[in-house]
Amino acid sequence: MAYEAKKIEKKWQEFWDKNQSFEPKEDYTLKKKYILSMFPYPSGRIHMGHVRNYTIGDALARYYRKNGYNVLHPIGFDSFGMPAENAAIKHKIHPKTWTYENIAYMKQELFSLGLSFSQKRILATSDPLYTKFEQEFFIKMFEKGLIYIKEAQVNWCEQDKTVLANEQVEDGRCWRCGHEVVQKKMPGYYVKITSYATELLDGLEALKDKWSAQVLTMQENWIGKSEGLEFSLFLDEESGMKTTAKKIEVFTTRADTLYGMSYIALAPEHEIVQHLLDNSHLSSEISSKIKAMQNQSQRERQSAEKEGYFLGIYAIHPLSGKKIPVWVANFVLIDYGNGAVMAVPAHDERDFEFAKKYNLKIIKVIEGQETNLNQAYTQKSGKLIQSAEFSGLDCNEARKKIMNYFEDNNLGQRVVNFKIRDWGVSRQRYWGAPIPMVKCEDCGIVSENLENLPITLPDDIEITGEGNPLDKHPTWKFCTCPKCGKQALRESDTLDTFFQSSWYFARFASDEKTWEQKAFDKKSVDYWLNVDQYIGGIEHAILHLLYARFFQKALRDLGYLRDSEPFCRLLTQGMVLKDGAKMSKSKGNVVDPDEIINRYGADTARLFILFAAPPAKELEWNDDALEGAYRFLCRFYERALNVRGKELLKIEQNSLNKEEKYARLKVYEALKKSEEVYTKNFAFNTLIAACMEALNALNVCKNEALEQEGFYILLNILEPIIPHICFELSEKLFECENFKKIELKDEVFIKESFNLAVSVNGKKRAQIEVLSEQSEDEILQQAKQSVKKWLENKKIVKEIYVKNKLVNLVIE
Ligand code: ANZ
């Protein structure tokens, strides 16, 4: 009987379907595992990256289910977003139609892979029911001050005609379409992620060894905690006349370099600069140069040469009392610290470059190795010089002393700054969750009443790609004020789609029978959360994974959830490559999973993907290896069908010969490895290799009882990876539809050993103990080691090994 993948896979998929084999149980006393692979965007078809992501998750879910856990393994669709609108423009199809057609197709694709997802908890984030609770969270966060409106410079993508969050700008370009991002001043809603900055940072500690170090570092850098001193410099009297401000506040992480300050640099948007511009205190030439700087994006400024202008004013050094010139400079950021820098060219590279260009003083205050000043000495070691009473101190000690001095004398204070910025969530798009806010002439900005939720999208819409279709809709935005009942205007912006993906894992954890009534059913989310194992791409290291961590904490503080971290363990899978490049439509190097499944079957696709590389590493596509995986399954199937007897025969370990013991050992080694692979290191490739080895060993000894036991165990180990064929064979061989857990037998692992005499030139010099499965090479190595002193400076001319008896080494 040949291996008919199609037939077998159809049969078992129907069986699982009919038996609802993968639904989570409602018994909350059972030990649980929540296994989640990041949900897909419904772009139309699944790709190999999805196959990899979901196969890894499925293997884990099946493993735990088989081992007696109550397993939650859900799937959904991240279904709002721009591609649906682009499709609408291109193909004249409604975004909703396009999205839900894609979902239907991809669902069928996913289930054809034999993925053990719950069927009852499938959701799409564009479902009105999902929007309803999302809007509820928005309103609760708004009321709590966790969401606010501000007019600010935003990243604007001309191509997509929408605002982008900082996290969505990659190298100055739109993360989605690659178009250059420009700066634009616009009002919008912001999520106060910064109020959780400390907790988001501190929480990383507990994730060590559970999340990849790379992701942890990326989050740490993005949050960007920085401790230093904030202090004021007063303007001298003459300068003070020119501007209403009397002082400049600066932030420094290097208080030890205070005596090396030789100029102050202000951001072009700094209020003092603005005041000088507005009151014509600067020459027209300099004014226009500064205005040009203001119009540049942060990105342009960073890549441009350092540029700045003396503002004609001076500040007083707080310790020395010296006059310090104040400049405007393009490298100072307005939204970091105080938008002003005490510049120390001797010890900071940027300040140095600027000072060289404009011939400003360079005052060395830390003794470094080098004597000349061709570059800044930026190391945090050395003794202070030219620093009044602090001279002679080690710079690290001096930093503390100087900060203490400032605090003791009310000159300044220690502060902590973060690089992370609040998350702008307003998008001028149609296919998104409407922001549930209303503008009333009398009441101002008011949130919708909860009983009016969800605020849904109108279906009759024209999408042209220009402007926001919701804003242009003839009637949609006209509503009544939830507070006073007067005519009012609905907010026409929709939410960033990352808002939806920030809480879907928690929605999955809630019993679907309560989905209509509430965001979360407390009992079920407390049981299922947090996610025990999350699996997804490294590209989400900051965006999604940071937002989700924030949401978890915010929803905890709103009383919805209990835990502080959403994802207990995180596995970031590597990319799928072909010909060395990431598989992508634009490169034209994609392999369609449907084709593989049609040609070889889902089990072949699954086996190949888990065998080709460890999950965290990149996976290079290889047609031969795919073919190889298929041939292996054919052989495996045919061999298995030779096994006789439905009841496992008893095996007497002592009665086995050497080959048989070896084969049994290989089977049990694979079994032992399986636990470590499924629960700890996910090295599926090595587990599959161990199973192949065991099969080969069984083949050699041809012992019926051993083969029977061997297949029983191997089917058990491999079921999470190649489920259809394993279910089919265990039904055929053992009449079981489920796999019992098999205990490791110690006696199998007792390795047989024997003694060997080791002679040099025929004279016995040592005796060694070797294991029966050791190779001749290994035995000879061990023998030579045991008679090392007789071999010193000698050349071995002959090595004789008499199996199980002796080794003789002949030397010159
Ligand atoms: C004096 C100094 C001397 C500094 C020195 C550094 C080295 P992190 O660590 O990233 O927080 N700075 C402060 N505000 C700034 C702004 N708005 N735009 C650009 N630069 C700004 O960086 C803190 C340092 O960056 C601060 O410490 C300040 O320069 C600069 F040898 O002060 B430092």
Ligand code: ZN
């Ligand atoms: Zn009103």
